[in-house]
Each structure stands twice: as structure tokens, then as C-alpha cells.
Amino acid sequence: MSIKIGIPRALLFHKYSTLWITFFEELGANVIVSEETNKRILNEGTNNSVDEACIPVKLFHGHVLSLKDKVDYIFIPRIVGLHKGEYICPKFSGLPEMIKYSLKDLPKIIDTEINFIKSIEKLNDTVQSIGRYVTNDNKKIMYAWEKAYENYKMDNLRLNEKFLDINLSNNKKIMVMGHPYNLYDRYMNMSAIDKIKSKGLNVVTPEMIDSVTINENSKKYKGKIFWAFARKLIGTTMYLIEKNNIDGVIYISSFGCGIDSVVGETVERIIRRESNIPYMLLTLDEHSGEAGVNTRLEAFIDMIKWREKDENNISAHG
Numbered sequence: 001m002s003i004k005i006g007i008p009r010a011l012l013f014h015k016y017s018t019l020w021i022t023f024f025e026e027l028g029a030n031v032i033v034s035e036e037t038n039k040r041i042l043n044e045g046t047n048n049s050v051d052e053a054c055i056p057v058k059l060f061h062g063h064v065l066s067l068k069d070k071v072d073y074i075f076i077p078r079i080v081g082l083h084k085g086e087y088i089c090p091k092f093s094g095l096p097e098m099i100k101y102s103l104k105d106l107p108k109i110i111d112t113e114i115n116f117i118k119s120i121e122k123l124n125d126t127v128q129s130i131g132r133y134v135t136n137d138n139k140k141i142m143y144a145w146e147k148a149y150e151n152y153k154m155d156n157l158r159l160n161e162k163f164l165d166i167n168l169s170n171n172k173k174i175m176v177m178g179h180p181y182n183l184y185d186r187y188m189n190m191s192a193i194d195k196i197k198s199k200g201l202n203v204v205t206p207e208m209i210d211s212v213t214i215n216e217n218s219k220k221y222k223g224k225i226f227w228a229f230a231r232k233l234i235g236t237t238m239y240l241i242e243k244n245n246i247d248g249v250i251y252i253s254s255f256g257c258g259i260d261s262v263v264g265e266t267v268e269r270i271i272r273r274e275s276n277i278p279y280m281l282l283t284l285d286e287h288s289g290e291a292g293v294n295t296r297l298e299a300f301i302d303m304i305k306w307r308e309k310d311e312n313n314i315s316a317h318g
């Protein structure tokens with residue numbers, strides 16, 4: 001019988017799902033992804049994690065619990081850095097310990113370290129040590145990785161093409177920015193993206209812009225960029241300003257996120273200083289009410305439509 005590997009549908013799953021699922025499936029594992037976020041998962045996560053954790057990390061606890069009795073292993077890599085010279089939020093490197101400390105009687109955890117801060121040279125070793133949880137066949141592991149990476153690249157290409165299509169459309173365009181788990185977990189953001197689309201606007205996210213464009217544009221920022229998330233979000237911001245074909249920016253943030261308090265503020269400052277694109281920060285936590293989120297989204301969308309009609313696109317923020 002094949003090994004069952006559980007992957008929590010939380011945090012960086014929202015960016016790397018194709019990569020991880022393809023990799024383990026190509027190795028012959030039976031991959032079980034936790035169900036979509038719901039009230040029970042959120043409550044279990046908040047009740048079984050430390051108070052100081054941000055909401056995406058609490059939610060991760062809930063997803064791990066929902067896999068607990070269904071799998072042989074749970075994939076919780078210790079992510080230290082994904083790109084040379086850039087750190088990721090420290091919560092990712094402490095995640096396996098946080099989970100082991102807070103949740104009891106879990107299956108074995110695949111907690112291989114992923115650390116490419118100094119160089120990408122360790123990639124093969126990292127891939128091999130994760131793959132060995134399923135097989136000792138080195139060739140099979142490398143083949144599975146190549147297939148997984150190919151599928152991941154195809155996913156990204158499809159997103160890039162979607163962006164080109166949106167650019168050709170005459171509809172208004174809103175950039176929704178933030179960490180992938182804040183953008184793509186519909187329960188947590190109360191389907192913000194679907195709600196914007198239902199008003200006849202197009203939605204663009206940073207994942208739709210190709211990485212070469214983001215990297216090139218991030219270099220235009222004069223300050224130093226330490227964080228992996230920051231390069232993507234600041235690069236996206238510089239690109240938007242240069243192209244000037246976005247009608248509004250909504251930044252979705254989690255309450256208590258230290259990285260967002262710096263990166264979100266930087267993004268807002270650049271947009272307000274260098275453009276007149278309307279900007280709104282939407283900070284969410286486990287107590288956010290849907291009515292309040294709807295009201296803010298509707299007011300922002302109305303303002304964008306009204307602004308074109310009556311104000312000839314004058315600055316929306318003074």
C-alpha cells in the first residue's frame with residue numbers, strides 16, 4: 001500500500017501546491033490535502049496554538065489537526081529561505097517545532113530544512129532528503145522533482161497569460177496584493193476576489209506577473225529588500241506605477257503580521273508618493289465580520305467607478 005502524505009492547505013501551499021503534490025505523487029505516494037478552510041478548522045487552529053501566532057499560522061494548526069488520523073506523514077518543511085540573500089518570515093522556520101509543541105499524537109512530520117539563502121546548490125540534497133521519505137531510488141526522486149517543477153512552471157505561465165488577457169480588456173482592473181495565503185484562502189478573506197469580480201472588475205494578483213518582470217522592477221526600489229515577500233510585493237508595486245494601467249490596489253493583510261507592517265507600509269508609501277492610484281488596506285483576523293468587509297469593498301469599488309465619471313481621475317488620497 002502506498003504511503004499517505006498529508007499536506008495542510010495553508011500558508012505556502014497556496015503558492016507551491018502543484019509542486020508539492022506532483023512531487024509526492026510522482027514518487028508513488030498517496031497525497032491527501034486537508035479540506036478547504038472552514039469554521040471548524042479555524043476554531044481548532046486558534047484553540048490549539050499560542051496566542052501570539054498570526055492568524056495564518058493558527059489556521060495552519062487547524063489544517064494539521066484535520067489530517068491527523070488520515071495520513072502516515074505530514075509535510076511541514078522548515079523553510080528558512082527560498083532565494084539567495086533573502087530571509088522568509090521566521091515563523092516558517094519555527095513551524096515544525098511550533099506544531100510538535102502545540103499538537104500531540106501527530107503522525108511523523110517531514111520537516112526537512114529548505115534553506116537557499118546562501119545558494120541554490122543545496123537544492124538537489126534538499127529534494128533527495130524529502131524524497132527519501134517515500135523511496136530510496138535517487139533517480140526516481142530527481143525525475144519526480146523535474147516533473148513537479150515543470151508543472152509548477154506551467155501553472156505560472158498560465159497565470160502570466162491570464163494577465164496578458166486582462167490587460168487587453170477594457171474593464172477596470174484592481175490589483176489585490178498580499179501573501180498568497182491571504183489572497184487565495186476564500187474563507188479567510190471572505191471571497192474578496194470573487195466579490196470584486198462580481199462587480200464587473202478584473203482582478204490581478206502578484207502571481208500573475210512573471211518573476212523576471214518582478215525582479216527587474218524590484219531593483220528600482222532604492223531601499224534594501226531583506227524579505228522574500230517584500231521583493232515580490234515591492235517589485236509588483238514598481239511595475240504598476242510604471243505601467244499605470246491599474247485602477248486601484250487592495251492590500252490584504254493579517255492582523256499581527258510583522259512583515260506586513262513594514263512591507264504593507266512601504267507599498268502604500270510608494271503608491272501614494274509616486275502615483276494617484278487609489279489604495280486600500282484590508283486587515284483581517286478571526287473576528288473580522290463579513291458585513292464590514294463587504295461595505296469597505298463596495299465603497300472602494302464605487303469610488304473607483306465614480307472617480308472616472310466625475311473627477312477625471314484626480315488623486316484619491318490627497
Ligand code: SF4
Pocket residue numbers: 054055056057089090091092179254256257258259260
Ligand atoms: S509573514 Fe506575517 S502572516 Fe505570514 S507567517 Fe509571518 S507573521 Fe504570519
